Amino acid sequence: MxxxxxxxxxxxxxxxxxxxxxxxxxxxxxxxxxxxxxxxxxxxxxxxxxxxxxxxxxxxxxxxxxxxxxxxxxxxxxxxxxxxxxxxxxxxxxxxxxxxxxxxxxxxxxxxxxxxxxxxxxxxxxxxxxxxxxxxxxxxxxxxxxxxxxxxxxxxxxxxxxxTPGPAGGSGLPAIGEKAAADRISYRIPDLKNPAVRARYAGKRTAVIGSGASAFTALACLADLATSDDGAGTHATWILRRGISGSTFGGGEADQLPARGALGLAAKAAVDDGYADAITGFRTDAVERDGDGRLVLIGEDNRRLAAVDEVVALTGxxxxxxxxxxxxxxxxxxxxxxxxxxxxxxxxxxxxxxxxxxxxxxxxxxxxxxxxxxxxxxxxxxxxxxxxxxxxxxxxxxxxxxxxxxxxRVELTLPETGVCGGAGLFDQPAAEEASAGGCCAAPATLTPGGC
The missing domain is CATH 3.50.50.60 (FAD/NAD(P)-binding domain)
Known part of the structure; x- marks a missing residue:
């Protein structure tokens, strides 16, 4: 020994x-x-x-x-x-x-x-x-x-x-064709202050997959890019594996971490202001390229989404x-x-x-x-x-x-997440989420700030 x-x-x-x-x-x-x-x-x-x-x-x-x-x-x-x-x-x-x-x-x-x-x-x-x-x-x-x-x-x-980020595929495994399309798929929030990264997304259509704070941040930043001088034509397609409910955008104004609540509100504003479209109940099963090399996402239900230039998968x-x-x-x-x-x-x-x-x-x-x-x-x-x-x-x-x-003697008081769980992690929101008050209420719109 x-x-x-x-x-x-x-x-x-x-x-x-x-x-x-x-x-x-x-x-x-x-x-x-x-x-x-x-x-x-x-x-x-x-x-x-x-x-x-x-x-x-x-x-x-x-x-x-x-x-x-x-x-x-x-x-x-x-x-x-x-x-x-x-x-x-x-x-x-x-x-x-x-x-x-x-x-x-x-x-x-x-x-x-x-x-x-x-x-x-x-x-x-x-x-x-x-x-x-x-x-x-x-x-x-x-x-x-x-x-x-x-x-x-x-x-x-x-x-x-x-x-070890999660894949774009809705089953927990990489979607068919996901690895082959790696040149157009990122698993991180894009740094739009980096000129090379900014050029990759400016004026392009980007699919953002995910429903957490990282997805909120990406949506808000892409919306901010769309309003800039070099970002005309920038648009996001927000892909959610579940439906939209009062908890979709997080805790909003009820979140005891205000900056976290603001992320959800900024994502909601991106949708409300037309800089992003929300596609709900969509689980990516395959990724294909069209004739121009753009990516087409195909769901487990065989839905085919409009082609996008880039995919940002923020699935945990x-x-x-x-x-x-x-x-x-x-x-x-x-x-x-x-x-x-x-x-x-x-x-x-x-x-x-x-x-x-x-x-x-x-x-x-x-x-x-x-x-x-x-x-x-x-x-x-x-x-x-x-x-x-x-x-x-x-x-x-x-x-x-x-x-x-x-x-x-573990003593710790954490800020409330302001996010409701239940069935919300899967497809359908829990019934009580749609009508509950407090942290489950639908947040007010907040104009997204700079990234």
């Missing part, structure tokens, strides 16, 4: 996978508890995924996206806390907070390090004997593809879901579990979230209100010492907030330190 595997558990670090907002917060919380973290980041800098959507503005203000323990680490460096009421972009979040935090952590963060597998030392998935007493072994590829291994007392997987994200296949995970069969957490976040069931606070208990797996946190802990559920992840890792750090009272 490798000498490092004979070390006592307290001599080994807790490996954190991912140097994003939740991974870095986990490291800060572990340091607060005198536990040694080691953060492995696949990208060349902190917050690689956040930087990929640097042009998108968060709907949470600075006051809700800075972890308290992280702020304590930053304070002695002369770091200046941004205005708590302002809304950062992804670039702001990465540059003004996350990278400085990673810099403070110094050698505790390793970049260009991609985790390729996690297991127990000397134990594959099948073996029971002394399993919980063995350290974790983390295999990785580093710079220039060099392979290596690290042993750890615990693993906190904060790798997120950014790298899903966790990459491939490098955890030698570990024993306890995941809900639908959401791919921890079994105890799944009922609290299931969009098939959740109505107006908050996600119940949760921590180490709900995030535990049959594999003792393994935790999936942040976006990855939510599996395929779309309602994650940064402050939820910060509370998750606070609880986990307390649990690993043996402070079980603090780990169980």
């Amino acid at each position: 490798n000498a490092s595997t004979t070390a006592t558990a307290t001599d080994l670090p807790v490996v954190v996978i991912g140097a994003g907002p939740i991974g870095l917060a986990a490291a800060a919380r572990l340091i607060e508890r005198d536990i040694q973290p080691l953060v492995l980041e696949a990208g060349p800098a902190a917050a690689t995924a956040v930087r990929a959507w640097s042009h998108v503005r968060l709907f949470s203000p600075w006051s809700e996206v800075i972890d308290p323990a992280a702020e304590k680490l930053l304070a002695p460096t002369g770091w200046v806390r941004p205005n708590g009421s302002a809304y950062p972009s992804g670039a702001d979040w990465a540059g003004l907070y996350l990278q400085p935090l990673a810099d403070v952590l110094g050698e505790k963060v390793r970049y260009d390090t991609t985790v390729t597998g996690v297991s127990r030392a000397g134990r594959d998935r099948i073996v029971d004997a002394d399993r919980d007493t063995q350290p974790f072994v983390i295999r990785y590829t580093g710079p220039a593809g060099a392979e290596g291994r690290i042993h750890a007392r615990a693993v906190i997987d904060a790798s997120g879901t950014w790298s 994200l899903r966790p990459d579990l491939t490098f955890l296949e030698e570990l024993r995970l306890g995941l809900d069969e639908r959401l791919q979230a921890p079994i105890a957490l799944a009922p609290l976040i299931d969009p098939n069931q959740h109505s107006c209100g908050t996600v119940y606070p949760h921590g180490a208990g709900e995030l535990s797996h049959p594999e003792k010492g393994l935790y999936l946190v942040g976006m990855k802990s939510y599996g395929r559920a779309p309602t994650f907030l940064a402050m939820t992840g910060y509370e998750q890792v606070r609880s986990i750090a307390a649990h690993l330190a043996g402070d079980h009272e603090a780990a169980e």
Whole structure:
């Protein structure tokens, strides 16, 4: 056995996978508890995924996206806390907070390090004997593809879901022809301030597939482009897999996160003002090219939509579990979230209100010492907030330190989503959504602003 595997558990670090907002917060919380973290980041800098959507503005203000323990680490460096009421972009979040935090952590963060597998030392998935007493072994590829291994007392997987977006296909699988049409399909909100990207969409017809905040943002930005000097003729076709109800555009003015509510209102304005058409009850089954090379989407009901120049598929994200296949995970069969957490976040069931606070208990797996946190802990559920992840890792750090009272004392008040669930995730809206008041009422129109 490798000498490092004979070390006592307290001599080994807790490996954190991912140097994003939740991974870095986990490291800060572990340091607060005198536990040694080691953060492995696949990208060349902190917050690689956040930087990929640097042009998108968060709907949470600075006051809700800075972890308290992280702020304590930053304070002695002369770091200046941004205005708590302002809304950062992804670039702001990465540059003004996350990278400085990673810099403070110094050698505790390793970049260009991609985790390729996690297991127990000397134990594959099948073996029971002394399993919980063995350290974790983390295999990785580093710079220039060099392979290596690290042993750890615990693993906190904060790798997120950014790298695995959902397909345009309505069945959860890529539509027939989707991969062949990859040159005209994007799975990200377009950065219309980038001249090359702007030229791709200006004056074109774009299909936007999705019903969440990302789709709202794309619709609002395309509508804004249509009103600009170089955007004449820009038009969006908004494709929804369900019908339109009072909850289609989110919580609107009832949303306790005003910027999030405004996104839905901006999407509604894009439709009301004629910059977008809404196609409802449409599940994409196939993608074909017409004689001009444009894309024709064909539904499972054989409907053929008018040809578009581009497709933006914003159908959610899903966790990459491939490098955890030698570990024993306890995941809900639908959401791919921890079994105890799944009922609290299931969009098939959740109505107006908050996600119940949760921590180490709900995030535990049959594999003792393994935790999936942040976006990855939510599996395929779309309602994650940064402050939820910060509370998750606070609880986990307390649990690993043996402070079980603090780990169980999970206290967090989340803003109401203003989004009703029930049957709304599928085709038909629930009957009560159409007539209910409060957060289920149809929002008023809001003129979309700039992107």
